[in-house]
Amino acid sequence: MFALNKPNPIIACVEDDADIQMLLSVYISNAMGVYPVFLKDSTEAFDFLGITESKAAENADLIIMDYQIPGINGINAIKKIRESGSYTDTPIIMITASDDQKILEQAFEAGANDFIAKPIRKTELIARIKSQLRLGFEMDLRKEREKKLLELSGKLEEANKKLKEIAFLDGLTGIPNxxxxxxxxxxxxxxxxxxxxxxxxxxxxxxxxxxxxxTYGHLQGDECLKKVGMILKSNLLRPTDFVARYGGEEFIAALPETDLHGAEEVAKRIQAAFETERIPHDKGIGGIVTVSMGIASTDGSDGKVFIVEYADEALYTAKLSGRNTYRFWRLDN
Incomplete structure (x- = not known):
C-alpha cells in the first residue's frame, strides 16, 4: 500500500479511451491501493473539479490529463484548470503519444508538471505519480506552516510573495524545481x-x-537528496549558472555563456565535491554516493536549442560506461 501524508489521495484521470482507462486503473490500484476517478472529457473534468457551476465533492490531489480528449484538447484544459485559481499547485501529468517538442513545451507552459509518453509503462507511471504526489504534499505542508506563521505576524502581503516563490522551488531540497x-x-x-x-x-x-x-529508508533518502542539492548548488562557478531538481534523483544544471570545456570543468568540480563529502552508501561505488553526468552544449548558430535531450542521451551513455563519470553528447553519437 502506498503511504503519503494523505492516506487515500484522489487521482483524477481525464481520459476517454476505455483501454487506457483500464490500464491506468489496474496499474494505479495494484501499486498504490487507490482507484482513480475517470472523467471522459473536459466538461466532466471541469464539473468534477468545481470549475464550472457544478461543485466537486472533493478536490483532486493529482490530475492525469490526456492530450487528446473530446472537446478542448488537454493543453487548453490544463490552462483553464490553472486559471481557475483553485488548482494552482495541484500536480498535473500529461499523457501524450506525440514526441513533438512543441507539444511538450506548450504543456509545460500551460502548467503541466510532468508528462508520460504512450505506450504507458507501469514502472514509469507509478514513479511519476508518486513523485508528484510527494512533492505536492510537501508543498501543501510547507504552505500551511508558512500560513500559520504569517497569520501570527500579520504579514499577509509577504505571505503571498513567499507562496509564489514556493511554486518555483522544490519542496524537499529548496533549489528550483x-x-x-x-x-x-x-x-x-x-x-x-x-x-x-x-x-x-x-x-x-x-x-x-x-x-x-x-538500504537506508526513504527518510534518509530525502536527507541525501537535500545534501546532493546543496553540493550541486555550491559547486557552480558563476551567479548566472542555474541548478534545479528535475525529478526524483535527477538534477539539471544550465550554464549560460559556457562551452563544453567550461561545462567539463564544472562536472569535474562536482565529482571532486562528492569525493570530498563522502556521503556513505554501502551499495554505491566505492562505498559513497556518486553521480553520473551527461553534458551537451550549443552555440545557438542553428537556431535550435534541444540540448536537454542531448544531455539526457549523454547521461545514459555515462551510466552504461560504469557510472560515477560524465560523458559528452556529440553529433556523431
Missing amino acids: RRHFDIAFRSMGKQTIRNQTNLSIIMIDIDHFKLYND
Whole structure:
C-alpha cells in the first residue's frame, strides 16, 4: 500500500479511451491501493473539479490529463484548470503519444508538471505519480506552516510573495524545481540564439539511488537528496549558472555563456565535491554516493536549442560506461 501524508489521495484521470482507462486503473490500484476517478472529457473534468457551476465533492490531489480528449484538447484544459485559481499547485501529468517538442513545451507552459509518453509503462507511471504526489504534499505542508506563521505576524502581503516563490522551488531540497528550470531555460535558449553565445547543460543522476533508499529508508533518502542539492548548488562557478531538481534523483544544471570545456570543468568540480563529502552508501561505488553526468552544449548558430535531450542521451551513455563519470553528447553519437 502506498503511504503519503494523505492516506487515500484522489487521482483524477481525464481520459476517454476505455483501454487506457483500464490500464491506468489496474496499474494505479495494484501499486498504490487507490482507484482513480475517470472523467471522459473536459466538461466532466471541469464539473468534477468545481470549475464550472457544478461543485466537486472533493478536490483532486493529482490530475492525469490526456492530450487528446473530446472537446478542448488537454493543453487548453490544463490552462483553464490553472486559471481557475483553485488548482494552482495541484500536480498535473500529461499523457501524450506525440514526441513533438512543441507539444511538450506548450504543456509545460500551460502548467503541466510532468508528462508520460504512450505506450504507458507501469514502472514509469507509478514513479511519476508518486513523485508528484510527494512533492505536492510537501508543498501543501510547507504552505500551511508558512500560513500559520504569517497569520501570527500579520504579514499577509509577504505571505503571498513567499507562496509564489514556493511554486518555483522544490519542496524537499529548496533549489528550483522543474517548472522553474523550464521557464529559465527557455529564456536562456532565446538569448543564446539571439546573441550566438554558448549554452551548456549538465544532466545529473544519483548513482544507485534506489539501492540507497532500500538500504537506508526513504527518510534518509530525502536527507541525501537535500545534501546532493546543496553540493550541486555550491559547486557552480558563476551567479548566472542555474541548478534545479528535475525529478526524483535527477538534477539539471544550465550554464549560460559556457562551452563544453567550461561545462567539463564544472562536472569535474562536482565529482571532486562528492569525493570530498563522502556521503556513505554501502551499495554505491566505492562505498559513497556518486553521480553520473551527461553534458551537451550549443552555440545557438542553428537556431535550435534541444540540448536537454542531448544531455539526457549523454547521461545514459555515462551510466552504461560504469557510472560515477560524465560523458559528452556529440553529433556523431
